[in-house]
Amino acid sequence: MASEITYAEVKFKNASPAAVVEVPPETKKHEHHPQKYPSWLPWLISLLLLLLCIALVIALFVVPFSHSSDQPTALQLKFREWWCISAEPQGKERGWVCCPNGWIHFEKSCYYISGDMMPSAESERNCSGMGSYLVVINSEAEQTFLSKKLQQYSKGENYYIGLSAQQVGQWHWVDQTPYNETAAFWREYEPSDTADEQCVVIHKNSGLRDNWNDVKCGKHNRICEAAVVTV
Ligand SMILES: *[C@@H]1O[C@H](CO)[C@@H](O)[C@H](O)[C@H]1NC(C)=O
Ligand SMILES: *[C@@H]1O[C@H](CO)[C@@H](O)[C@H](O)[C@H]1NC(C)=O
Secondary structure: OHHHHHHHHHHHHHHHHHHHHHHHHHHHHHHHOOOOOOOOHHHHHHHHHHHHHHHHHHHHHHHHHHHHOOOOOHHHHHOOOEEEEEOOOOOOOOOEEEEEOOOEEEOOEEEEEOOOOEOHHHHHHHHHHOOOEEOOOOOHHHHHHHHHHHHHHOOOOEEEEEEEEOOOOOEEEOOOOOOOHHHOOEOOOOOOOOOOOOEEEEEHHHOOOOOEEEEOOOOEEEEEEEEOEEO
16 A cells, blocks of 8 residues: 555656646746737648648559559450460569450560451451550561461451551551651552552561552451550
8 A cells, every 4th residue: 555655646746747837837828928820820730731641641652552553454344365474574564464365465465367357447446346456567576477477377368457548648557656668568569659549458468578558448357456464
């Protein structure tokens, strides 16, 4: 019992003088002296600091997180069955590169090579309906890869690519890639640049490199392209 009492006295002596001496004078000062700032200002500052903290938390954690779980691409939304190959993860890139079943893969793209023929506008719609576009050829490597695949696996003769001309000689890629004369792979004596030949096909039997031909926009096969999906 004696030790309990001693303990209570020590606590009292240490704590209560501080409470009695310090707190009341401060509150009195606020009451009696003219205020230099309105009483709600500390609250406002606290509120602003709180909002700043919330903004920081969002900037540091929520934004990068929502970035890393990307929105699904149009291609992703259209297909349920995929095949993937493992790839060296590089920096932010993930470890698997995937294309829909039945599509082929080259570098950063997936390709669909059609077995049926459609007019050009329908071909374009068919690609976009599958979350893709008529192929845009950016390099000789891509050109020869696709030509080889056509020769190996496909029965068609002419395959639409995403190049066309509204006006004679003014070639435009479907994705707005600038047309580059030196990275174009026209067959010898092509393009014929006539008003009725506004569409472009790969002519399969003209070799691997220079096999583009401008044609009337009638029924032909097609090649669709979309970016690979990485997971
Ligand atoms: C595109 O064409 C292929 C082959 O004819 C067909 O299976 C597919 O359903 C078509 N997709 C769309 C969106 O038109
Ligand atoms: C055009 O293509 C050539 C050959 O691929 C390339 O060296 C050049 O940089 C390209 N030019 C433009 C403007 O893209």
